[in-house]
Amino acid sequence: MSGARNITAALRRARVPRPSLAIRTVQFITPLTARTFSASSTRTSDSRQIKFTSDAYPNLKRNPNFAEISADDVAHFKELLGSPSAVIDGVTTDATDDIEPFNSDWMRKYRGHTRLVLKPKDAQEVSKVLKYCNERKLAVVPQGGNTGLVGGSVPVFDEIVINTSRMNQIRSFDAASGVLVADAGVILETADQYLAEREHLFPLDLGAKGSCHIGGNVSTNAGGLRLLRYGSLHGSVLGLEAVLPDGTIVDALSTLRKNNTGYDLKQLFIGSEGTIGLVTAVSIQCPPRPKAVNVAYFGLESFEQVQQAYLAAKGQLSEILSAFELMDGRSQKLVIESTGNKHPLEGEYPFYCLVETSGSNAEHDMAKLESFLESVMGDGIVADGVLAQDETQFQALWRWREGITESLSHLGGTYKYDVSIPLSDLYLLVEDCKALLTEKGLVGDDDSFPVRAVVGYGHMGDSNLHLNVAVRQYSKEVEKAIEPWVYEWIQKRQGSISAEHGLGVAKREFIGYSQNETMVKLMKQLKNLYDPNGIMNPYKYI
Amino acid sequence: MSGLRILVPVKRVIDYAIKPRINKAQTGVETAGVKHSLNPFDELSIEEAVRLRERKGPIKVEDILALSAGGPKCPDVLRTAMAMGADRAFHIDVPDKGDGGPEPLTIAKMLQAVVKEQNVNLVLLGKQAIDGDQGQTGQMLAGLLGWPQATQASKVDIKDDAGTVEITHEVDGGVETLRAKLPMVITTDLRLNEPRYASLPNIMKAKKKPLEKKTLADLGVEDTRRLKTLKVTEPPPRKGGGKVEDVDGLVSKLKELGAL
Numbered sequence: 001m002s003g004a005r006n007i008t009a010a011l012r013r014a015r016v017p018r019p020s021l022a023i024r025t026v027q028f029i030t031p032l033t034a035r036t037f038s039a040s041s042t043r044t045s046d047s048r049q050i051k052f053t054s055d056a057y058p059n060l061k062r063n064p065n066f067a068e069i070s071a072d073d074v075a076h077f078k079e080l081l082g083s084p085s086a087v088i089d090g091v092t093t094d095a096t097d098d099i100e101p102f103n104s105d106w107m108r109k110y111r112g113h114t115r116l117v118l119k120p121k122d123a124q125e126v127s128k129v130l131k132y133c134n135e136r137k138l139a140v141v142p143q144g145g146n147t148g149l150v151g152g153s154v155p156v157f158d159e160i161v162i163n164t165s166r167m168n169q170i171r172s173f174d175a176a177s178g179v180l181v182a183d184a185g186v187i188l189e190t191a192d193q194y195l196a197e198r199e200h201l202f203p204l205d206l207g208a209k210g211s212c213h214i215g216g217n218v219s220t221n222a223g224g225l226r227l228l229r230y231g232s233l234h235g236s237v238l239g240l241e242a243v244l245p246d247g248t249i250v251d252a253l254s255t256l257r258k259n260n261t262g263y264d265l266k267q268l269f270i271g272s273e274g275t276i277g278l279v280t281a282v283s284i285q286c287p288p289r290p291k292a293v294n295v296a297y298f299g300l301e302s303f304e305q306v307q308q309a310y311l312a313a314k315g316q317l318s319e320i321l322s323a324f325e326l327m328d329g330r331s332q333k334l335v336i337e338s339t340g341n342k343h344p345l346e347g348e349y350p351f352y353c354l355v356e357t358s359g360s361n362a363e364h365d366m367a368k369l370e371s372f373l374e375s376v377m378g379d380g381i382v383a384d385g386v387l388a389q390d391e392t393q394f395q396a397l398w399r400w401r402e403g404i405t406e407s408l409s410h411l412g413g414t415y416k417y418d419v420s421i422p423l424s425d426l427y428l429l430v431e432d433c434k435a436l437l438t439e440k441g442l443v444g445d446d447d448s449f450p451v452r453a454v455v456g457y458g459h460m461g462d463s464n465l466h467l468n469v470a471v472r473q474y475s476k477e478v479e480k481a482i483e484p485w486v487y488e489w490i491q492k493r494q495g496s497i498s499a500e501h502g503l504g505v506a507k508r509e510f511i512g513y514s515q516n517e518t519m520v521k522l523m524k525q526l527k528n529l530y531d532p533n534g535i536m537n538p539y540k541y542i
Numbered sequence: 543m544s545g546l547r548i549l550v551p552v553k554r555v556i557d558y559a560i561k562p563r564i565n566k567a568q569t570g571v572e573t574a575g576v577k578h579s580l581n582p583f584d585e586l587s588i589e590e591a592v593r594l595r596e597r598k599g600p601i602k603v604e605d606i607l608a609l610s611a612g613g614p615k616c617p618d619v620l621r622t623a624m625a626m627g628a629d630r631a632f633h634i635d636v637p638d639k640g641d642g643g644p645e646p647l648t649i650a651k652m653l654q655a656v657v658k659e660q661n662v663n664l665v666l667l668g669k670q671a672i673d674g675d676q677g678q679t680g681q682m683l684a685g686l687l688g689w690p691q692a693t694q695a696s697k698v699d700i701k702d703d704a705g706t707v708e709i710t711h712e713v714d715g716g717v718e719t720l721r722a723k724l725p726m727v728i729t730t731d732l733r734l735n736e737p738r739y740a741s742l743p744n745i746m747k748a749k750k751k752p753l754e755k756k757t758l759a760d761l762g763v764e765d766t767r768r769l770k771t772l773k774v775t776e777p778p779p780r781k782g783g784g785k786v787e788d789v790d791g792l793v794s795k796l797k798e799l800g801a802l
Binding site for chain 2: 084374389390
């Protein structure tokens with residue numbers, strides 16, 4: 001069989017010509033250490049400098065209560081963490097290039113001024129670091145794979161970056177219960193591969209899986225592609241270990257499915273974006289890996305039909321439905337433009353959907369899927385479509401959905417709005433936004449217009465839309481045209497201004513559109529209780 | 543020449559994106575519960591046959607017959623072939639005896655019989671199946687039929703209605719262009735084309751296309767084996783590299799190994 005394996009490699013090279021893969025290696029798959037290296041080398045040759053967040057948001061002022069990092073502090077951390085690779089010191093040495101990747105996000109939208117990056121290897125080290133920082137009033141930013149979309153994981157001023165990449169051990173896995181216990185810095189894909197060998201699945205999957213850390217996923221309550229099937233992390237995370245700013249280690253690393261013993265405090269760390277503590281380990285319930293997975297890709301004529309297709313999928317595929325994703329025609333055109341790949345369908349349609357089924361019995365699933373496909377084709381809901389016939393086609397079809405974010409990033413900047421809206425109005429937001437920007441004369445095909453396209457895609461099954469405004473360059477003019485218009489639009493429909501990306505820096509001022517005053521006040525009370533000095537991830541939403 | 547009657551033999555194999563595992567008895571590869579799909583080279587042959595039809599060249603394509611020999615799951619790949627554009631299919635029922643299936647010579651004899659019976663004048667087949675990796679069937683078939691053959695085609699061009707065909711195939715350091723006259727045998731290679739997706743309307747249509755079941759005996763062929771597989775083993779596992787903490791660690795490691 002060795003020959004077959006070689007051919008496999010050759011086949012991949014020959015048959016799937018994807019420039020995107022090479023780029024993806026740099027941006028997503030490479031572990032953080034390698035990425036640091038490549039990122040710094042490209043950055044120096046890149047003419048476009050990322051704007052400092054402090055310049056982009058002039059109303060953000062450095063909190064004078066925070067101390068400045070001194071050479072003594074650095075010496076203390078070096079002694080504390082022992083290993084020379086655990087400290088990137090830009091205070092007493094010139095480490096600009098090494099620190100840059102920790103200072104900015106991959107979308108090139110946010111950039112901080114930190115001069116110190118710490119990489120503790122376990123909760124004890126994190127505890128010592130935070131205790132010291134708290135006493136000295138040194139602000140910190142917890143950071144995982146730094147794949148966030150709202151600038152939550154990068155510093156604004158000189159906050160110390162506490163990176164979780166060295167906490168990367170899988171602690172245990174119990175096949176009977178499916179509970180995985182792992183350090184916060186384990187890369188999502190690594191965790192999933194570990195589980196794959198044990199016939200289980202990580203209950204979260206998203207485009208950045210090759211570099212995001214599971215601690216970061218939990219801290220931001222990442223949603224992803226299969227939330228429809230496996231639910232939110234608020235349900236699948238059974239326990240976690242976190243460190244509070246005063247150095248207290250919160251050991252709530254329960255592996256129990258049911259545990260009704262008082263307040264469920266771990267929930268506070270899920271989705272709070274590192275503002276009350278730093279997650280150092282996670283225990284999570286993992287489902288058995290489906291043995292049979294199928295994916296179909298549809299072209300549809302209207303959003304009305306997309307909704308009908310979704311209802312049909314829910315009704316007919318029910319328990320095997322694992323993803324129902326929406327992509328509009330413009331988003332797919334941009335992927336073609338960026339990757340040069342041939343589109344799976346012959347004709348062009350205003351909407352595309354990707355439907356995935358996962359089950360345990362291939363024949364049963366296929367029978368269900370075929371009758372579903374026959375009904376949606378027969379009823380004229382779906383205009384055209386393809387069904388993946390093998391694993392390669394399966395992967396290729398998913399890339400038409402997963403590759404959108406990345407494709408947009410190659411074509412310039414993107415204003416991203418990740419919103420929950422009632423299903424019937426889901427796509428109206430994109431149409432309204434496009435009309436608004438067109439009316440203001442901002443959208444056009446040549447370089448004189450700042451906006452390239454207004455696109456929409458997202459997790460149809462979760463009523464979660466990604467409204468993306470692809471721009472040639474970030475500009476205040478475009479931003480002012482969209483915000484707060486978009487938030488008002490969502491508020492009117494009782495939607496959420498951030499379905500799964502979080503608030504970070506990007507949406508810090510807009511929390512009021514989705515949470516009332518009482519809720520924000522309660523959040524502040526909790527924040528003050530656990531982080532009285534406010535050193536945890538400051539200048540963000542709280 | 544009246545019309546092209548193309549035969550495309552296809553094989554159901556373990557999906558090439560899946561890592562094959564040796565069975566416990568070390569007699570072959572574990573196939574139970576493993577995702578199977580159409581042999582990728584055969585996908586290219588089907589695609590090329592369909593493109594010959596769509597290209598509307600000097601000779602009209604009259605018939606595209608897909609054929610597969612194997613167990614009860616074979617119709618799956620035949621339906622895929624028909625969804626991609628084959629007109630009809632033969633399933634040659636060969637029960638799985640766990641011995642890796644019939645040898646290339648048996649398959650070639652079987653194809654020879656079908657070629658005669660169905661009046662085929664062009665056989666397009668993958669240069670090899672990725673399970674057995676034998677890469678012999680096309681050549682043996684050409685030998686049995688006494689037809690010209692062109693292997694590892696990266697381009698197939700029908701030049702005129704007299705049945706002149708030009709085939710380009712890749713050789714070390716360049717390409718070679720061959721010319722032959724129909725009837726002939728062509729084996730396909732990776733750069734020939736990019737196979738299409740099976741579209742939903744075509745998947746539906748494929749269900750109604752004729753799929754005939756036959757046996758080797760119907761074609762007057764006996765499944766005899768000349769080779770016996772003694773043992774199948776995995777290559778020795780790759781030894782993992784060591785990790786160093788930092789640059790100093792790397793330098794001292796390199797010195798230790800005498801690389802510096």
